[in-house]
Structures are given as C-alpha cells and as structure tokens.
Amino acid sequence: MRTAITIVVALVLLAGAARLQAVRERWYPPALEEETAMYLESAAAVRRISGPYAPLVADLYWIRAIQYYGGTKRRLSPAQGGDATSGAGPGAASPTDDRYALLYPMLDITTTLDPRFNIAYRFGAIFLAEAYPNGAGRPDLAVQLLQKGLRDRPDKWEYMEDIAFVHYWYEHDYLAASQWFEKGAEAPGAPWWLRSMAATTRARGGDRAASRLTWETIRQTTEIPFLRQDAEQKLLQLRALDEIDALQQVVDQVKARTGAAPEDWASLVRARVLRGIPVDPRGTPYELAPDGRVRLSSSSRLYPLLVEPPSGTERR
Template sequence: MVRRTVPYFFLVLLTLFIILNQVQLDKRMKNKKKLVEELMYFPSGKFISQVACGYDDVLSDFVWLRFIQYYGQEMLTNKEFRYLEHILDILTTLDPRFTVAYTFGALLLVTNVNDPDAGFELLSKGMRANPMKWQLPYMKAFLYYIYLEDYKLAGKFFKIAAHLPNAPDFTRRFAAFVYQRAGSIDISLYLWWELYRATKNPWEQEVAVRSIKQCTIEKIERLIDTYLQDKREFPRTLQVLVKEGFIKNIPLAPDSGEYYINHQKRIVECSTGGYLRRKWKKHL
C-alpha cells in the first residue's frame, strides 16, 4: 500500500504543478517574454517521465500544446526559436512514439533554427525509439537532399525508409533518383528495378522503365569512356565491352528493349526508346 501511495503523492504534486502552471501561462500568453521564461524552466523530459507514474501521454499532450503555442508566438515575432530543441527533447522523451514530433520538429530545427545537427539528432533519437517507422529515415533523407544537398546520405536514408514496413513506393523512387544524382548508378539501378517489380501502379512502372533505361545508358556511357581512355578507339559494338571484360553482360530493358551503339549519331540507344544522353566526339 505504501508503494502505491508514494507515486500517487508525486502524481498529485505534479498535477497541481501543471494546473497552476497552465493557469499562469494562460494569463501570460499576451506577454511572450514571460512565456519563454516559463518554457526555459521546464524540467527535462527524463525527470518528468520519472515522476509521471505512467501518465507520460497526458503530460506529453500538455507539452505539445505548449510547443504549438511557443511556435505560434515565435512565428509572429522574432522567429528565434531558442527553446525549440529543449521542448522537443522533453516531448519525445515523454512520448518516444510520437512520430510527428520528430519529423515536424526536425524540419523546424533545420529550416527555422538553422541547426541541422539538432534536427538530425532528433531524428536519430526517433529512429532508435521507432526503428520500424519509415517516416523518420525518410525525413532525414529529405533534409539531406533539400537543404544540405548531400545526395549520398540522402540516398542512404531513402533506401532505409524504402525497406521498412508500409513504406510507400515513392520512397524507392526517391532513393533511386538521389543515388543517380550522387553518381551511384548501380545502386540507383537496383532500386529502380525493385520499384518496377514491386509497384502495382502502371504510372510508377512507366517511370521506372524510363529511369532504368536512363541509368543503364549512363552506365554504358561511362564504360565507353573508360574503354576509350584505355584503347584509344570507339568500340564497334557493346559486345566488345563484354569481350574485353569491361562489363559482364549487356542487360535488357524491362520492356525487352536492347541497348546498342548508334555509330551515325555516336550515341547509345535502346531499341524500344529511352533517354539518349551523350555523344563522344571529344574522345575521338
């Protein structure tokens, strides 16, 4: 009985603290400085969780409301968001499964606070607590791609998201796209083929077919560049690349199209159409 009374006592005290704090904050909402001062003295999420006695969700709702109020106040005034990271840490400690707090919070930390390290650390915290949530690595990839232009890391986290349960097909498409931008053609091809086989959406398949052709042609172009540097001549056919050991075999396109060299145009083409990209006049 004593063991149940002690936590209950702390819960009552904590509840009284929240109610009194709520009343005071409501009276002071017109005074932003006082609201910020109150937020600064929030205990850590770990401390609150220890004395919450199982009522973490209730407390996290309270902190979420304060977070929204704080965000609104900052957007209407100087937009400094000085205590944003602190509030988000409390919120995600109280409710580690609150996916939106991680994704929306990280977006704000990167875009509004200009603190990508804090944003990525918040997402890493979320991924540790929710390893099967595709939204978390997806947001990480999005931020790497859009704001840091780090295509390799973006591709890495798009790929992680794409392989998690219930991940939509576009995560695979984005993974392939950014890997292509980063120069990892083989990984891009793998992901595009995976999307082509997995999706039931005809539009997605059509995009995948075009992108597979584009990636394959780009890969063959790079091999021809290497062949030119080594042999100082243009290959007569793509089979020469196979014979000389530059590639194991020449793949078929998803629609059974065959790749070949158009010597008249000095380009690589696909018999069923595709992205025709480069000429090699400079190498001849």
C-alpha cells in the first residue's frame, strides 16, 4: 500500500514541481538559499535523530529530493534561459558542476533512513544517470545507489536490471551490462527476458536495433508508469537519431551536387528536395548548421541525445 501511495506522490510531484516553480518565479525571485538547503547532510546523524520516525523522515527527504531534482531541471532548461550546454557536454555533467550536487546526498539519506525504499532507489538512479542537463549526468552515482540497495536486498533483480541499463545506455559498457543482466536473470522471480537481454547485449553491444529492443521490452513489461515513460522517451530519441542520419544523407547529397551546404531547410523545400521543414518526434524542427550538419535543437524535449559509441568501437 505504501509503495503505491509513494508512486502516486512521486509522479504527481514530478509533474507539478515545474509548474509550481514557474508560478512562484513569476512573482518572486528564485530563493537559491532555500533551494540548496538540505537540513542535515549526514545520513547517520539523521537516522539517530529520527529514531522510530525514520520511515516518515525518509518520505520527507524523498519528496524534497524530487522537488530539488524537478526545480533544478527546470532552471537549466533552455526555455528558462538555463545553460543547457554547460558541463562536459550532453550526457555528462562536469565534475565541478554543482547544480545537482545535493541530489545524491538527499537520496543517500532517504535510503539510509529506509533501506527498503524501492522507488527512491529506482527513480533516484534515473535522476542521477539521466544526461545533463535533464539529470545529474552521473551514472557512476546511479550504480552506487543501486548497489547500496542490493546490500540490503541481494536478491532484488530489479536493481540488477537497472544497473545493467545504466552501464548499457549511459556508459556504453556492454560487457558490464550483459553481466548484470545475467545476475538479474539468476535471482528468484526474475523474468525470462533478462537472460535474452544478456545474450543480445553481449552479442550486439550498443547498436540501435539492440537498444530499441531493450527499451521496447521495458516499455511493454514495466509496471511503473515513470519507467514506461522513460522508455518511451528513449525510443523517441532512437527514432530521432535515425531521422538525423537520413536528413544528413540528403544534405550531403545536395552539398556534393552544388558545392555548398544548403542555407536552410526552406531552401530545400523550395527546391522540392523536402516536402516540409523536418521536425523531431516531439515536434521541434531539426537544426541545420552553416557547415551542413544536422542536429537536434537544444530546445527539443528530446535534448540531449546521448552520444553513441563510434561504429567499430571495441565493446568493453
């Protein structure tokens, strides 16, 4: 019962945090001191103080972590004038970038107070691993959080599955991903497809067909709405990568024929090379750079696309 209530609270807060912050910032300047206050930073100290109320305090810290994540994500969005291209580039935050610095400590406190807080581990790992600026860009901390959960529940195949996906999608470490899929498959009650995922990952690594199969499997099998939405987002990002490749071929052909890159999409529409201005699966027009490179707009809801490993790269 508590898990169901927590899922509902988490989803409502994730959906509403940005809206509430937008209303507030129309009338008041951002209170940075309030946003970065974590109350207490020591998980052990919080647990001692909380005593028998530790689960309740864990809920409060979890709600605070969601608000912190949602508010930070919104402030970094291009629509709010945030610097979406800072840090180490799309997909990773700079080690010196502290704009999500309190996220892991909040999650650490939450899961120390309640070591079996399933949603905090799984959602928290997504918040940490998600490519910057949509998340902390710290897959290493995502794995660390999930492994902490496994120390208390070593047979929790869902955490092993999540670790595998972090290695697969965010770190392109396909050997580690296949090993964690295999570990998950051996856990009691694990679904049959984890063993298939281990074999597919080991054989095909990070090609798009394998990635698409991975996320489609999650979309169809997960019982958690947020994880399903995340899988749908990844599938749309893969579709955008395919569309960018197709558009790049068109632009390269025009460039080879005319000796110059097209000025803009409109010129290709006038020349009847394209039927209309190409847009990504979320409806934002693709960008055409002066040198002829096709890329996703930083204002797209699919931004940033994760950097794919170069073709022919040896799998780790």
